[in-house]
Amino acid sequence: MRFLINKLFKLISGYFLVYFFIAQLYFFLANLPLLINIIRTSKDTFFPLFHSANHYDYNMYLSVITQGAKGLWLAQDPYTSEITNPSLFYFFYILIGKMAALFNLPSYIAYHIIRIISTELFIMLLYVMNKTVLGVKIGFWASLFGIIATISPVFLFNQTGAFETFFLWWGGYEALKRLDNMPHYLFSFACLFLIITLLVKYLNSKSVKYFLISLPIIFLSGIILPPSILPILLTIPAACYYLFMLNTRDRKRIIFSSNDLLAFLILISVTLSPLLLIWRENYNGFPWDTWNKWEIATWNLNEPNFNRALVLLFGFLPVLSIPAIIKIIKSRDFTNIFIIFWALMPYLFLPFVNLLGFSKMRLVSSSPFTPFAMIAAYSLFGTEFFVKKRFLQITTLTFFLLYSFYISGMQLYLQLKNEVVSPMYTSIFIPNTSWYGIYFLAKTAPKNSIVLSNEFIGSLIPAYSFTKTYFAHSVHTKDFQIKQGLVAKFYSNHMPEKEAYNFIKNNNINYIYYGPDEMSLGDPPLSYTFLEKAYENKDVTVFKVKNNI
Template sequence: MNVTNYIARVKKININKAVVLLSLSFIVACFSILHVILGYAKTPPGTTYMWTGHYYLDLFYYVVFIAQGQHGHWVAFQQFATDDPSRYYHWFPYILIGQVFRFFSISPFIVYWIAVFLLSFVVSFLILVVITKLIEEQAFPFQIAAFLLTLFATPFFFISSGEIQYYDYWFSYSSFFRRFEPIPHHLLGIIVILVSLLFLSRYLKLFKNRSFFNTLKNSFVITGLIVLLLGFYPFQAVVLLGGMALSVTYYGACFMRRRDWMSVTKLLTFIFIIGAISFSAGLFFKSLYSETFTAGFKETESRFHYLLSLKEIILTTGPLILLLPLGFFSYSKEMKPIRLVFLAFLLSSYLLFYSPADAIIGTHNRRFISPLQYVLVGAIGLLGIVYLAKRFSLSAKKTVLIITVGFILYFIPVNYQAFRVLLTDKNLNSPITYLPSGIIDAMKFVRSRQDSGNVLMTPSQFLGTIIPVYTDRKTYVARHIATPNYLEKNIKASNFYLGAMSKNEAKSFLTENNIRFVILTTIEGYDVHVLFTYPFLERVYKNNDAVVFEVR
């Protein structure tokens, strides 16, 4: 693109529209972290908020890798066990996030939520861009209405015993707060998918004017995005590949009917490069990750295969599904590349969902469902409203306004319920959501020591999932999904703290695992006097909340 064309495109940008898009994206990003802001505001004196706005053990797991980046590491590695040398290359997004904030004195927990905020902003902005392209013939206010429907769409609900109950299933994206799930690598994956689909639709839109060299260039760009996605969000990468294959197949069939063999050749080259390199990359990543401890848990996921009935799809999609038959006629009447590409992505998602692909890959089939399906639901739903206005000779503006507001009012109870769950869910508000500040001070003390070696904590309260964040050291036991042979290590650690080992057994236990520091806190329920009976432990730090011993 030359400078003249670039300037011409910039001049076409409507500043007012851009401000609206950016403002809405900012508001969405704020909503995505609102629950942790409220959680922080409720922090009791003498405690530190652990920012548990997502399932707390998973959040601590991700934050450890952000902390590794902040500590200067460039490859994620196992810190939840002393005997596992695994390196987790697929967690590079968290390492990069940590590296970006390496020179800022910001807690890794806060960095996590800054990343969620920024990525939610980008996701929201890209969804807005996509909607304006999907229904570009509609007025800008109508496009905003489609965006609002996309954001806030919920399932059907009913009232039971004074409580809001709604139709749902595990791993669904039934509300705003599920759609913008506060997990950085999921949000980054959505961004990569949206950019890939936009690239593909633009390539197909200008296909007739594309040279063979341009085809090669576009195929390698899109392949690069898919390989990137395979690295940290592989299941949605499979959906993306399926959607691309369906899109290219459609265009290939059209060109074959016209006997346009040059176009067919370019398309075959395009999809062959993407498919061959992506398949090879997929095999490489599968081989790479099969060597890590956590790979075993992916295999068990395939046991959770569950097929939704048509009734469940209707009830969980919600009232917007009533507009889809009306809007789809307008949507398909002019099947532009971007409309085809996003429709193919949706079809790929459900085809994989109802296939045995999950068992082959080693996951559960609900991982193939994408929150991006609501982009189509919102866009086609808006077209359905416009169709109703035309059908009954009503004012399109008034009809869109009234029906959109009506739907949003209907969506409020479910979204409110989902937000309330975020504030009260025991999986989020854990026993260590508000951690006595002295415990963190003790962990930071261990970090300040120059002596190398690992750290031992009791398995109680899962504090082992936090300690690598503050110490940059390995811990003996953390949690079941992160520590190999967890139950065995749980028992050994407990026996050590209970004094159920002989002095020689305890010393050998520490030596074999290269444990240099032993920590006990007031929230774990163990008697500190037991540790004083071990002659090889020397107390080196103490406050009201924790005590630290060093192995001599």
């Protein structure tokens, strides 16, 4: 205990306190849109605490949390009526579900508790890693840059209206958006920082305990978010190969011992194991076999501006990094060379994504702002180019800080402006009458009952009840477009009775949710004779399919 207390006090310095305060301020600002929507929520609506995650994906995460709370250890597809195989995908949210069950928490509350914890771990372990790799002073600036560094000026992306009228993928890498990320991303990045810290300690001290501790963390992080360990799998071998080629060219001795090489082989093997487990899920049937194909089609084939945006994504950090990169490649320091390869990974491996079998987006899902921030800080405070030119150093630092604050401030202003004036959409602020219908299903519907509804309510129902819906999610619903037409025809009241009955029975549908969205598809009320009312309020009726027909 005394050892842990001493470590904590060593961490808490003036540098750390300044960094921690600014990081917490950014985290607070990142959550202002969420707080505004909480304030806007009226007494007759329910706000499920939507944040930066896509609403449908957010509901998917909550659905898996609900499954975990109800006893499942592998995720099942909640948005299709067909029988599907369970999957390791979303395992992080299964674990959150176990916590939710332990403390009797609703899925959305458990989600945000873990989101806060994951963010704080991200903030703390970012500082610990940078201090370990770069020392106290440069580590402080690297950590600060890692939090506040932002994207290039928006006009350079040549997509007029971004942030104001629409939101594009690269906007999610703005500083405040990075801190408003989904919890499995932030937790996995925190794990990556801890892994790198442990490996650097191993290299410096040759103490095997650091190496051994890193192995289960690598496995866990790889299961939760496979791209988070790509820097271990791709850039450690790249850095080793680079140093080997330099030494071969200059006829210098190999700088790694046989024990080091054995450790790296074990490291790569352990890193591969969770990736292979997750890759196996691509052959686990629908919907798990569709995700990677969908990502490759979306980002590798159908996003023509991706490469341009990737070049601009990291703002001024790559330019600031140039003096440090020149110095590091001359020094042959393995740790710093690894950091360079980590930063450049999205560019170096971009031509090979189709060969490797994953999407371009996965290359930027490994916290690449972090290594660029480390190298930029090293440039400003560890190279003669800036250290001996005090005026240039201060001017560059001042410009970088002011630019970062300005871009983040403008992005936040535009988002808050939109939040304040946006209508009270019922897809965001759920009417209590709709929520009561969902609550009824949560309390009374048997496990894995299949519920028919329109798209959005269909995404909400499994998030709060241990049920499945026939139609809800463009990726997780099998034959989404066909089902969309069938749902519209059923709710239109124009489907013949026999056809409607066969439709319900053939898809094993147990309940029909009939609220405002469903009523808008036809002329209410539903007139099918095989339905009986199970719940009703002024806006919503939940029907149960009769068993005696």
